[in-house]
Amino acid sequence: MRTKVLPPLMEEQQSRRMLRAVAQSDGKTINVLRRAALSRAQGHGTYHALRQVGVLHKEHSRETPPKPRANGKKRKEERRYTVQAKIKFTHPFHRFWYTFVVPHAKEIEAGEYGRFFEELEVSLDRFVSFTFEELSNALIKRAFESGDPVAEEGTYWDRHNEFDLLAKTRSDRMIIGECKWKGHKVCKSLVSKLKSKCERSGLKPDYYALFSRSGFSKELQSCNDPTILCFELGDFEKLLA
Template sequence: MTNLRLLEQFRSFYFKNYPDDMESMIDYFSVFGGVDWQIDTTKDIKELVLELVLENFDALYDKVQELTLGNKDYKRLLRALAVGDRRIFSAFNKAGLNNGNGGAALNYLQEKGLIEMEYSREAAPRKNSPNEKLKRSDARHRISHKVFFTYPFIRFWFYFISPNFKYIQEEKFEKVLEDFEQRHNSYTSLVYEELCELLLNYNLRDAYIASSGSYWDANVEIDILTTTQNGKIYVGECKWTNHKVNKKELHKLDDKCQKLGISPTQRVLFSKRGFSKELEAMAGVDLALYTSEDLKVLVKNNSRENNAKMLFS
């Protein structure tokens, strides 16, 4: 499911702050996206986390408390969703919630506009093999939907700030910043994945998209799987790493497609820092390669006027 609200926020952030390049844009947006702040993107991101978040912790804490009604179930679920695999059932378990109180928390957070559902496209085992006896593992397998955060800043808060309340209250900010530095790259990868889906669907804008989003089942996970009404299939993997993506990643994606039993119209790789020469030589009709700079197309042809809904100013 394409997060159109994220696209509006991305555009708003760009025209408000004009970062030097798209890599910086993604880095800063993954933290401060969704809040209507002027961000000095010439400063190191850790310095901004210190100035804008940690040193304003009390005021921001009160605003987050207001959004969540101070409810412990709501906050536990947001934290579990932020640091986990985004699957609802695993988040319930991590948060110590059951289907009753977990479902109530999920409903509230959806109604409040803090999260949105990403529905699984996995076929039930019984549907695939209606007359066969299921394996025990298949019979026990529960199809679980996922959740994505409507505002990057809320996920940032429950990924880095909420788990470090003790250090923040003791003003041991260096502990929080150290944690941020160590995990910032892996944290950013999800926002990058969501933005890459927006880019792919933007480039397919003349096609009628039937379904889009990540794909997961008991055996396979693919970052992006987009299908069109005329039967075309696009599969993508996104790598937010500091090295160039090589042919190995393409082989992994091909293996996933084989397990899933699909023959994609086009395979698409997205990379923060580019690709090996061998992979670049393979690019063509059935293989598209995009770097973070290619995301600029999402903002360059759009007006500065934007109606993105923000959390708080």
């Protein structure tokens, strides 16, 4: 198998700064560039070099732009807002590497692992939560594949809110999802919060999908609402089949 040759930019400081920024930020393009201290031109070139070798990719926003006013002018709050794509690692390993290993590379090379393990203990749950979201997207596809397959998936963000999951099926049914990688059970109040967020963002989902590491409250488990879908850790075993 041929090994990809990395472009010279991979060895430059601005490339490393971008990779660290993607690991540390929410991934929105403008936030990545700010954290990496890169201009638009530098950021554009650096991103495309890293995309070329398969390290980074972009997830584009699915937000519907606001309808223009009769006079053609934007509202005050709209003038300060720009729809942003998110820059993401193509493989989870790269996010792990630039989150935990690169910041302590010199210490690790010297055989000193103390600070690496300290950071790992503090930030591992946050790191795993991103992977949990990605697996939740895969699980919702599996859940709907036999009846009404998912045709569109991913996270969703707009000027008001961010959602861990927004999927649409072939028949245009919408699924909004929330992923909780926490040490306590998810309660029904989360559904109320999710519905409020949807209303503010103008979304009208057919289903609310909840994914929980620690399970669900008795109230939520006994809920007979067919629009609420609950997935526990055991359900993720289906992805291994």
